[in-house]
Amino acid sequence: MTNRSLPMRRGLPVVLLLSLLTGAGCAQAAGVTPADSQAVRALFLQQTTAETAHDLHALSGMFASTAPGQPDAVSFVARAYRFWGRGEVLEHFRQTFAGTWRVEPDRSALRIIPLNQDTVQVYAPTKVTIAAPGQPEKTATFLINEFMIRSPSGWKVAAVIPVPAQ
């Protein structure tokens, strides 16, 4: 061992300690916790309840809002139509609520898939009963996919992607 290596060995713990301390700042924050999963599940069920109740005001509060100048994360992609942005999606529900609209998720089959710490996918086979005003009802099953995002005011709905099961 040379005279040069001894001071180096003394310096290494300092560098290592600093690396650990600063590295902690680089590490991701805690991921999606069980409490997050419960909140996401609750949000999805509240959303379906609000839809079945045709409560547009409650539903509006569940969809993500974007700060001015920021891109709108809200979308709705279905076989029959595509809506981009919170305004279009809520207008779609306003029109839909004029007729029949009932949403009944299979709670036992509901799954939550974290994409990262701030984004979660929800999957739920769901019976949807729909009809234009005065028209006979039709019920069909959809594999509903939704994407929820963490916001300063809690989890919010961003994207709704229903896949027809038949």
Next chain:
Amino acid sequence: MSLQKVLACCVAVAVMSAAHAEAPHRFTDEDRQAVEAVFIRQAEAATAHDIDAFAGVLASAPAGEPDPVVLLARSYQFWGKPALIEHFKDTFKGVWKFEPDVANIRVAPLSADAAQLYAPTRVTAGASEATAKTASFLVYETAVRTADGWRIASIVPVPAQ
């Protein structure tokens, strides 16, 4: 190592840390292009039946973290990257062409580190060229920012008919 060198190392680490602290927490146009590019690579790998390249565009969950990869279609649902890769190993034995309408791809952020992508896509599938059928799907996918760049997490094909 002299005191000066130790201090220089500390400054370097601190600078690197500051750079990390400012790591991207906004979704930029560069991110948008990167998400579209990884989707195009996915489509090319699928059509080329290149399972390694296909696996390379999918997100890999760090050890101990949940696997974000899913394929949720009308006909089948696959949960996790290994199940999806196994599915495509089988699928690639037959005819499989995945042709997005590139001009109509839409990319939007879900959050700073997750994006959604929409692409009307023609999929040709079958056991042989003689029996293969082509159908249109409204393909919805999500991508997540990883240490290796943007990678695909969810694949949700909505039948267009």
